[in-house]
Amino acid sequence: MTYPEPFLERMRQLxxxxxxxxxxxxxxxxxxxxRVNTLKLEPSALEPLLQTPLRPVPWCDAGFYVSYEARAGSHPLHAAGAYYVQEASAMAVGAGIAGILGRDGLKNLKVLDLCAAPGGKSTHLGQLMNNTGLLVSNEIVTPRAKILAENLERLGIRATVMNEDPGRLSRAWGAYFDVVLVDAPCSGEGMFRKNSEAALEWSLDLPATCARRQDDILEAASNLLKPGGLLMYSTCTFAPDENEGVVSEFLEQHPEFELFELSGFAPGRPEWAGQGSSAQLTRTARLWPHLLEGEGHFMAAFQKLEGEESETRLERGVSLDKPLQKLWTEFAQTYLLEEEAVTLFKGEIQALNPLTPSLERLKVIRAGVPLAELKTSRLEPQHGLSHLYPRDANLPALNLALDDPRVAVYLRGESLEVESSEAPEGWILVRVAGLALGWGKKVRGTVKNHLSKHLRS
Ligand SMILES: C[S@@+](CC[C@H](N)C(=O)[O-])C[C@H]1O[C@@H](n2cnc3c(N)ncnc32)[C@H](O)[C@@H]1O
Known part of the structure; x- marks a missing residue:
């Protein structure tokens, strides 16, 4: 790995x-x-299933170091949503929010993640919220927003997924959220060690360009936050312009905000934001690769002390017509473990969280988790629904052991041969270690594969 010389020189000076x-x-x-997905597994349950040593990440209850040889990203338990492969320092953001709000403090809140793809921090927030309250995950780049939706779905996180510019969201919704996360697009210096492309794309003036974009995103974020709310700002760069510099500028422009103390990591450096910058900057946190096991990260957590809460219009959704309602009632009796408010969205019946702000004239990837798809005169269960069930839920299923060769066959998208005693006829969950991989349909000795094509390995 080679690093740009001007980057090294700047760091040497600093x-x-x-x-x-x-x-x-x-x-x-x-x-x-x-990071273990605690919606599906207790953190201690993963090691015996993966059969590889896991070592705790000190700042995140559900975080573990794992060897690259374990190939965690291509293990069937990954497809089952048992965990998210996340850089250790990145876990500090969700953990930092939980540290401020208290262990159960995120439950029942309205949370917005403005720069969410591919979903590491959104999925972390979703599991800390335990699928209560409202989670809106936004990503401005469309293909990335689709990947975000897939990752949220795999982990069984209930979220509304948007594909919007933060400024447009702030004009549409106003001060509605209790927590807003800005995990900002940045120069990525903190990830150079893992991502050599970021080092190739870097230039000395990139941090200043990124900083102006970060100012704009933070401005939108501040307008989306209710008084009393928490705004978390994070980057994966060492560049002072994008860290202490952006925070200092924001505090100057926004006297109604104050920084929370983020403890447990090296403090931010007020002197790097120029003379006269706020002493509050020592309350921010810097994660350094020479001081901990992880990459470079920066975090600042603000509280909005005053302002007006907006009277935000809520999403009413599209109601089901009578014949569809009849199909849905029958479907719900078979497949739902609890009642769901729903909407019709792009030919699917999707969960609709009653707290969702109006989606009118906004680019929406999904209003909520897809539950069923309308096929002429019937409803078929959707992949998103399969991941909402808890482990070993009492539903028709084909239960496979981790070492069953049919696990790989299913993930490749092929049909499975089964004994008649292994699963009932009709729609079934195909599960590994009690966790759903997706749907299949059993007809006599064969299970037809209903895993979406884009999810097949
Ligand atoms: C650091 S990444 C987010 C990583 C994500 N939070 C996670 O934990 O997986 C920043 C994201 O911001 C998005 N982005 C780029 N320009 C943006 C803008 N002007 N406003 C909002 N987001 C932007 C990028 O596409 C990228 O997905």
């Missing part, structure tokens, strides 16, 4: 004697990590 340790870490070993 860090002084500390630079030697920093530079050693840049050329040192990287670590792989994952």
């Amino acid at each position: 860090l002084g004697p500390e630079f030697a340790d920093f530079e050693r870490a840049l050329y040192g070993p990287r670590v792989n990590s994952l």
